[in-house]
Amino acid sequence: MSESSASHTCKSCHHVFTGNYCNLCGEKVLTKQDRSFKTVLNNAFRTVTSVDSQFVKTLWLVLTQPGFLARDFANGKRVKHLNPMSLFFVLNLIYFFFPLIQLFNASLNTQLLSPLSPFYQTIIAKKIVSMNLTLDTFTLFYNLKSTSLAKLMVMAFVIVSSLPLNFLYWKKNKFFTDHVGLAVELACFNLFVNAILLTVIVRVFGLGHYLNETSLTIIFIATNLYFILRSGYTFYQERGWRLALKSLVMVAFLKIALEIYRSILFFVTLIML
Ligand SMILES: [Zn+2]
Numbered sequence: 001m002s003e004s005s006a007s008h009t010c011k012s013c014h015h016v017f018t019g020n021y022c023n024l025c026g027e028k029v030l031t032k033q034d035r036s037f038k039t040v041l042n043n044a045f046r047t048v049t050s051v052d053s054q055f056v057k058t059l060w061l062v063l064t065q066p067g068f069l070a071r072d073f074a075n076g077k078r079v080k081h082l083n084p085m086s087l088f089f090v091l092n093l094i095y096f097f098f099p100l101i102q103l104f105n106a107s108l109n110t111q112l113l114s115p116l117s118p119f120y121q122t123i124i125a126k127k128i129v130s131m132n133l134t135l136d137t138f139t140l141f142y143n144l145k146s147t148s149l150a151k152l153m154v155m156a157f158v159i160v161s162s163l164p165l166n167f168l169y170w171k172k173n174k175f176f177t178d179h180v181g182l183a184v185e186l187a188c189f190n191l192f193v194n195a196i197l198l199t200v201i202v203r204v205f206g207l208g209h210y211l212n213e214t215s216l217t218i219i220f221i222a223t224n225l226y227f228i229l230r231s232g233y234t235f236y237q238e239r240g241w242r243l244a245l246k247s248l249v250m251v252a253f254l255k256i257a258l259e260i261y262r263s264i265l266f267f268v269t270l271i272m273l
Contacts, residue, residue, distance in 0.1 A: 059188070065230070066234065067236075092151065092191060100199050101194065103220075104261075105150045108142045111262065127273070146269040156261075157257065162182065165179040168246045190224070
């Protein structure tokens with residue numbers, strides 16, 4: 001009788017099964033070979049390289065075939081690629097190491113470019129007096145607090161950005177979580193293209209002085225339109241003028257949602273300071 005057809009009792013959940021893996025929890029039956037030092041090293045190496053290559057492959061898919069990852073995930077094809085949520089957390093971590101591009105992070109200077117600036121300035125002035133700080137110290141405290149809050153609040157932005165998809169594509173019989181899945185993929189796209197990649201390009205080519213709210217807005221709208229159009233085609237099988245119209249509505253919503261997100265971030269930061 002071969003090793004795989006013998007019955008085993010799982011070491012982790014005590015389920016009785018045949019084969020090399022527990023069919024309840026996935027625990028592997030250890031063989032003598034599994035305990036050798038060479039195998040342990042080999043496994044460690046393979047885990048690191050496969051996570052790396054899966055990360056790169058999944059990210060490449062998000063960039064070149066928007067909506068594909070979310071579609072596979074919604075259809076239950078989940079082993080081939082990195083889970084969109086894991087990809088999101090990794091990219092979010094990378095972005096917030098150097099949150100120089102003002103996307104989900106917004107410094108006090110960026111906040112003061114908002115149309116609500118005169119109103120903000122009044123509130124800030126009061127806050128500075130009540131905290132008994134100079135403007136420079138206040139700015140420093142504010143930016144640190146705001147960045148750490150933004151890391152958490154991005155998740156709320158992702159959920160909110162999925163809401164219009166429920167209405168625009170309600171005839172497509174998708175679940176609420178399917179729309180959220182696409183919104184997570186979109187957030188991955190934005191974190192990589194409009195935050196990480198843009199930071200690298202600006203640094204390498206020294207284009208810092210071309211970056212302002214206007215150029216960032218144009219880049220944001222153009223890249224998001226690309227993603228929304230392509231993913232509408234792939235994820236929702238939408239075509240023609242409906243696809244074009246719904247995509248424009250979605251991009252306009254995203255731009256407005258980003259502004260609202262920033263003003264909420266502003267008030268939450270002031271409250272928590
Ligand atoms: Zn088990």
